[in-house]
Amino acid sequence: MSPVDPRLQEALDGERDPGDLPADLREAYTRFIAAAKLLTATPRISVASRVMAEVRQEAAAAHRGNVARRLVRWLGQPVTVRLRPVWTLALAAGLAAVLLVPWGPNSGPTPGVAQGIANFVGHFPGARSVEVVGSFNDWSRGMLHLSDNDGDGIWHAEAVLPAGPHEYMFVVDGERWVPDPLAGRYVDDGFGAGQQNSLLIVRPVSAQP
Amino acid sequence: MVNDGAPDIEVVAQVLGGDGEAFGVLIRRYEPGLLRFATRMLGNPDAAADAVAESLVRAYRHLAQCRDPGRLRSWLYRITGNRCRSHLARRHTNDISLSDVPPLALADGSDTWAVLERGEQVALVERALAALPAEKREAFVLKHVEGMSYEEMATVTGARIPTLKMRVHRAREALLVALEEVVR
Numbered sequence: 001m002s003p004v005d006p007r008l009q010e011a012l013d014g015e016r017d018p019g020d021l022p023a024d025l026r027e028a029y030t031r032f033i034a035a036a037k038l039l040t041a042t043p044r045i046s047v048a049s050r051v052m053a054e055v056r057q058e059a060a061a062a063h064r065g066n067v068a069r070r071l072v073r074w075l076g077q078p079v080t081v082r083l084r085p086v087w088t089l090a091l092a093a094g095l096a097a098v099l100l101v102p103w104g105p106n107s108g109p110t111p112g113v114a115q116g117i118a119n120f121v122g123h124f125p126g127a128r129s130v131e132v133v134g135s136f137n138d139w140s141r142g143m144l145h146l147s148d149n150d151g152d153g154i155w156h157a158e159a160v161l162p163a164g165p166h167e168y169m170f171v172v173d174g175e176r177w178v179p180d181p182l183a184g185r186y187v188d189d190g191f192g193a194g195q196q197n198s199l200l201i202v203r204p205v206s207a208q209p
Numbered sequence: 210m211v212n213d214g215a216p217d218i219e220v221v222a223q224v225l226g227g228d229g230e231a232f233g234v235l236i237r238r239y240e241p242g243l244l245r246f247a248t249r250m251l252g253n254p255d256a257a258a259d260a261v262a263e264s265l266v267r268a269y270r271h272l273a274q275c276r277d278p279g280r281l282r283s284w285l286y287r288i289t290g291n292r293c294r295s296h297l298a299r300r301h302t303n304d305i306s307l308s309d310v311p312p313l314a315l316a317d318g319s320d321t322w323a324v325l326e327r328g329e330q331v332a333l334v335e336r337a338l339a340a341l342p343a344e345k346r347e348a349f350v351l352k353h354v355e356g357m358s359y360e361e362m363a364t365v366t367g368a369r370i371p372t373l374k375m376r377v378h379r380a381r382e383a384l385l386v387a388l389e390e391v392v393r
Contacts, residue, residue, distance in 0.1 A: 003382060004378065004381055004382050004385055009378050009381065012353075012381060013359075013374070013377075028385060031385075031388055032381065032384070032385060032388070035330070035334045035384065035388055036334075036353040036354065038327070038330055038331045038334050039249060039331075039334060039335070039338065039350070039353070039354045040245070040354050041245075041331075042241045042242075042244065042245050043244050043245060043248050043254050043257065045244060045254055045257075045258050046240060046244075047236075047240065047244070047258050047261050047262040047265065048233065048236045048237070048240060050262050051232075051236055051262050051265040051266055051269070052230075052232070052233055052236070054266045054269070055229045055232050055233075055266070055269050056229060058229070058269065058270065059227070059229030062227070063227070066227070133273065133274075138273065139271065139273040139274045140273055141273065177276045189274070190291070
């Protein structure tokens with residue numbers, strides 16, 4: 001393989017005007033550009049219908065998931081209920097009965113056997129918002145926010161997640177994707193540009209001491 | 210309903226907002242280039258179609274992970290490039306077998322001799338390209354077939370610009386040698 005004249009390489013890189021090349025190099029330049037142009041023909045195939053069939057299937061599944069999420073959100077929203085006084089009395093009696101039942105020491109929400117508790121902590125002084133996106137929430141924003149109630153720049157969140165490995169990133173101020181510097185483990189994000197996601201391994205409650 | 214001329218960033222927002230049909234706009238926009246790239250990488254239109262279809266579905270699933278929707282094109286080429294590399298790795302070689310290179314691709318034209326001559330030229334250049342190692346082939350195709358800048362190529366491949374320049378230069382040397390052999 002013979003090396004190509006650097007002036008020709010420069011012209012092909014757009015760093016030199018091809019008109020300034022000597023005649024033999026200008027001819028090689030023209031021949032090369034013509035050869036490269038032969039490769040620009042677009043194949044007469046399409047995968048659009050195949051891809052859109054998959055997309056529609058996934059969108060329908062996501063829609064079913066959204067309905068469930070909306071229901072959960074609706075159940076968590078405050079509502080105004082107008083009651084007759086007599087019903088109010090009955091409700092108060094029922095509430096009193098519930099309150100008189102003694103609570104066990106672990107009355108808070110607990111993860112299932114195949115779940116564990118994930119703690120997310122990050123130091124982001126001056127940030128207006130911090131959230132976590134990851135494989136556990138389809139990398140969707142707006143689902144798991146960290147809070148910094150005392151304004152010391154240390155943001156916290158806790159979530160019940162299925163046991164096992166989860167990839168995640170912090171999203172700071174709604175636009176900056178940052179790996180967790182405290183994660184300890186990282187994996188390539190699979191898109192080939194050397195970017196890494198943080199890796200968290202959630203231990204099931206059954207395995208915790 | 211998003212229109213076909215909307216910027217990528219708007220279309221991506223629409224898709225992430227739950228409008229899966231808007232993804233069709235992105236397919237129409239980038240499918241031809243991705244298919245061309247994958248075909249040149251794999252040397253086989255069927256394998257290229259599989260690689261591009263898998264890449265687009267993957268892109269749809271992980272669209273929320275696209276950190277800069279303004280540079281969606283680079284992101285899609287990156288996913289497709291990875292797919293092609295996996296495909297080549299499954300064949301246990303980075304090179305395209307010459308039998309994978311499509312036969313003469315006859316262009317439209319009324320002059321049969323001109324068509325045949327052009328077809329032979331295409332086959333020759335395709336064979337010279339197929340003989341290159343995958344990473345040089347990828348750099349050459351991104352530069353001279355897809356018309357990318359070295360900066361965008363760096364985003365797509367994850368390689369440094371001087372490395373990419375070297376790969377493109379080596380690929381050109383090989384192709385120019387092949388072309389000179391025909392002229393002789």
